[in-house]
Amino acid sequence: MQDDAASLISLHGLERTFYLGDSKVQALRNVDLHISPSEYIAVMGPSGSGKSTLLNMIGLLDRPDAGTYLLEGRDVTTLKPDEQAKVRSERIGFIFQSFHLIPRLTAAANIELPLVLAGVPAAERARRVKQALQEYGLTDRAHHLPNQLSGGQRQRVAIARATILRPAVLLADEPTGNLDRATGEEVVRLLEALNAQGMTLIVVTHDQALGARARRQLRMEDGRIVSDASDVGDVSAAATGSSG
Amino acid sequence: MQLTDSARFALEAISSHRQRSFLTLLGIAVGIAAVILLTSIGEGVHRFVLSEFTQFGTNVIAVSPGKVKTGGQPPSGIPTTSRLLTLEDADALRKLPNVTGATPTVWGNSEVHGNGRVRRTTIYGVDADFPKVFSSTVNIGSFLPREGSGYARAQVVLGSKLRQELFGAKNPLGARVRIGGLSFRVIGVMAPKGQFLGIDLDDTAYIPAERALELYNRDGLMEIHVTYKEGVSSASVATPVRDRLILRHGHEDFTITTQEDMLATLSNILDILTMAVGALGGISLLVGGVGIVTIMTISVTERTNEIGLLMALGAYRRTILYLFLGESIILAALGGIFGLLLGIGLAQLIAMAVPALPVHTPLSFAASALVLSAGIGLVAGVLPARRASRLDPIEALRAE
Ligand SMILES: Nc1ncnc2c1ncn2[C@@H]1O[C@H](COP(=O)(O)OP(=O)(O)OP(=O)(O)O)[C@@H](O)[C@H]1O
Ligand SMILES: [Mg+2]
Numbered sequence: 296m297q298d299d300a301a302s303l304i305s306l307h308g309l310e311r312t313f314y315l316g317d318s319k320v321q322a323l324r325n326v327d328l329h330i331s332p333s334e335y336i337a338v339m340g341p342s343g344s345g346k347s348t349l350l351n352m353i354g355l356l357d358r359p360d361a362g363t364y365l366l367e368g369r370d371v372t373t374l375k376p377d378e379q380a381k382v383r384s385e386r387i388g389f390i391f392q393s394f395h396l397i398p399r400l401t402a403a404a405n406i407e408l409p410l411v412l413a414g415v416p417a418a419e420r421a422r423r424v425k426q427a428l429q430e431y432g433l434t435d436r437a438h439h440l441p442n443q444l445s446g447g448q449r450q451r452v453a454i455a456r457a458t459i460l461r462p463a464v465l466l467a468d469e470p471t472g473n474l475d476r477a478t479g480e481e482v483v484r485l486l487e488a489l490n491a492q493g494m495t496l497i498v499v500t501h502d503q504a505l506g507a508r509a510r511r512q513l514r515m516e517d518g519r520i521v522s523d524a525s526d527v528g529d530v531s532a533a534a535t536g537s538s539g
Numbered sequence: 540m541q542l543t544d545s546a547r548f549a550l551e552a553i554s555s556h557r558q559r560s561f562l563t564l565l566g567i568a569v570g571i572a573a574v575i576l577l578t579s580i581g582e583g584v585h586r587f588v589l590s591e592f593t594q595f596g597t598n599v600i601a602v603s604p605g606k607v608k609t610g611g612q613p614p615s616g617i618p619t620t621s622r623l624l625t626l627e628d629a630d631a632l633r634k635l636p637n638v639t640g641a642t643p644t645v646w647g648n649s650e651v652h653g654n655g656r657v658r659r660t661t662i663y664g665v666d667a668d669f670p671k672v673f674s675s676t677v678n679i680g681s682f683l684p685r686e687g688s689g690y691a692r693a694q695v696v697l698g699s700k701l702r703q704e705l706f707g708a709k710n711p712l713g714a715r716v717r718i719g720g721l722s723f724r725v726i727g728v729m730a731p732k733g734q735f736l737g738i739d740l741d742d743t744a745y746i747p748a749e750r751a752l753e754l755y756n757r758d759g760l761m762e763i764h765v766t767y768k769e770g771v772s773s774a775s776v777a778t779p780v781r782d783r784l785i786l787r788h789g790h791e792d793f794t795i796t797t798q799e800d801m802l803a804t805l806s807n808i809l810d811i812l813t814m815a816v817g818a819l820g821g822i823s824l825l826v827g828g829v830g831i832v833t834i835m836t837i838s839v840t841e842r843t844n845e846i847g848l849l850m851a852l853g854a855y856r857r858t859i860l861y862l863f864l865g866e867s868i869i870l871a872a873l874g875g876i877f878g879l880l881l882g883i884g885l886a887q888l889i890a891m892a893v894p895a896l897p898v899h900t901p902l903s904f905a906a907s908a909l910v911l912s913a914g915i916g917l918v919a920g921v922l923p924a925r926r927a928s929r930l931d932p933i934e935a936l937r938a939e
Contacts, residue, residue, distance in 0.1 A: 356851060356932045377855050384853020395848045395936065399555035409852045411544045456852075 309362035337509035388457030567874025570824030575882025581813030583897035623759025640668035653716035664751020680727030691747035847935025867920025875912025
């Protein structure tokens with residue numbers, strides 16, 4: 296067994312079942328998983344195997360039917376909805392395949408949104424948004440609406456938004472699914488750079504090449520994690536990822 | 540999330556659908572405009588009627604003979620126990636504390652001959668207190684003098700219209716006029732007083748009450764009007780008046796009506812009228828409110844994705860509730876402001892086009908219209924906003 300205290304994320308016997316009329320779908324079956332700080336993990340597997348469900352669990356958007364989830368040593372499965380919202384705001388960043396930018400807000404306003412929701416004062420917000428726009432090369436697109444941006448620019452806005460509060464965990468569900476190969480590459484490099492700064496990165500992907508870049512690869516089938524392989528070439532990741 | 544940020548977020552959502560938002564708030568605007576317009580007319584009529592009555596002053600008490608309010612005299616020939624109101628009663632009331640004047644009143648209709656002309660006019664039998672009680676002023680000459688009881692000279696004061704009709708520009712002072720066979724000397728002319736509910740108050744002649752009793756062959760007065768000091772309550776004067784007359788008559792065979800009571804009753808009736816027409820306008824406000832519920836429901840459905848995103852970014856459920864509630868309230872309040880301007884504008888337009896129709900919009904109406912519209916926004920937004928705040932974040936994010 297992995298040491299819960301040293302883990303960033305510890306999942307024990309997580310179960311999630313969906314009922315659709317009479318039929319029952321077990322999206323997660325007895326999932327055990329330990330993730331250390333600043334790991335880079337790719338989650339792969341066939342469609343419907345439960346990858347998104349797992350990511351939603353880790354992001355506290357969904358509740359398991361059974362099992363426990365410890366985030367930074369704290370049991371977050373039993374938290375009240377508002378407490379979970381606070382954890383999402385402070386510790387977790389989401390990146391979606393379809394970007395999920397608010398169409399009526401400019402790039403800058405979309406990036407600012409988590410700060411606004413967290414009640415950060417306006418002056419501080421302006422400073423941090425300006426910095427983020429700079430970091431992601433969006434300064435000259437700051438006042439453009441999402442429909443005036445390219446796919447790659449939209450995903451950069453989404454990444455800037457997900458990371459503006461410096462979360463501990465970055466969850467990306469097929470972040471390159473709507474992008475061409477070159478733009479996808481660019482986005483992945485951005486995510487990897489954030490991981491290099493210490494942010495734990497979990498990417499769901501169907502792209503083998505992209506998945507191979509991660510130091511640790513999880514494979515899911517029918518709600519189970521069927522393989523958990525660490526890149527032996529990267530010693531530090533192996534050391535923190537699967538032993539200890 | 541800070542309040543100003545929430546308001547800005549809601550406002551941006553409203554302005555992202557300009558046409559739709561405008562049409563929705565137009566529904567509220569029309570309702571508010573209707574309420575403002577109708578209540579403005581109601582309030583205008585209210586003020587007009589009250590000012591008609593208060594032009595005589597509000598500190599007046601009327602005493603009329605007979606206990607029940609049927610008015611007039613008991614049928615002749617039937618013996619009655621009720622004593623008539625007399626000039627002595629008026630004199631007695633005048634001496635009560637706080638009473639500043641009491642005028643006996645008798646009136647009738649007679650032909651007035653003077654300067655070779657004739658005019659049928661209203662004759663009032665009063666005494667020296669009349670100008671004080673009815674807030675009238677003398678233009679030239681003087682009013683009837685105070686005289687010892689049992690002796691009143693045959694003098695007359697003309698209303699301005701009557702003077703005009705009989706004497707034109709000529710000075711009437713000192714001239715003799717004949718009223719119903721009696722001869723009177725003109726000693727004054729009243730200042731114009733205008734109309735009261737369509738009756739010309741200047742087509743009149745004032746003679747001593749004693750002479751009027753004689754002229755119309757009456758034994759008792761028709762009314763005694765008592766006026767009292769400003770700032771004294773009407774009840775504190777009405778009670779001594781009643782006591783004094785009961786003392787003089789042996790029992791209560793008269794009726795006391797205070798101007799204050801009458802105005803209060805009238806004011807109540809007119810208030811109910813204003814409220815009734817306001818409620819009529821309220822129906823269109825209700826329709827506007829339903830429009831807001833509809834558009835907010837559509838908005839929540841359209842923005843399901845956005846709601847899911849906000850939850851993923853760490854928004855509390857109540858934050859989402861407030862955002863949509865705020866949107867609904869702002870939409871309705873904007874409609875309210877627009878409707879207020881529309882209503883006041885229309886009221887002014889009517890006031891200009893039909894000057895005879897009194898229109899008045901008190902500030903309190905405007906303020907309550909705004910509060911009302913915001914309240915409608917709140918109520919209309921509750922259901923859609925609650926639905927938004929209870930969405931499942933994953934379902935919301937997956938919605939197309
Ligand atoms: N809200 C839901 N209601 C009912 N069934 C659901 C729901 N969410 C997921 N499922 C089911 O759970 C299973 C796992 O779904 P999930 O979205 O996690 O798959 P996935 O691995 O992300 O697939 P894909 O690669 O196609 O995105 C699927 O069979 C899916 O139909
Ligand atoms: Mg998926």
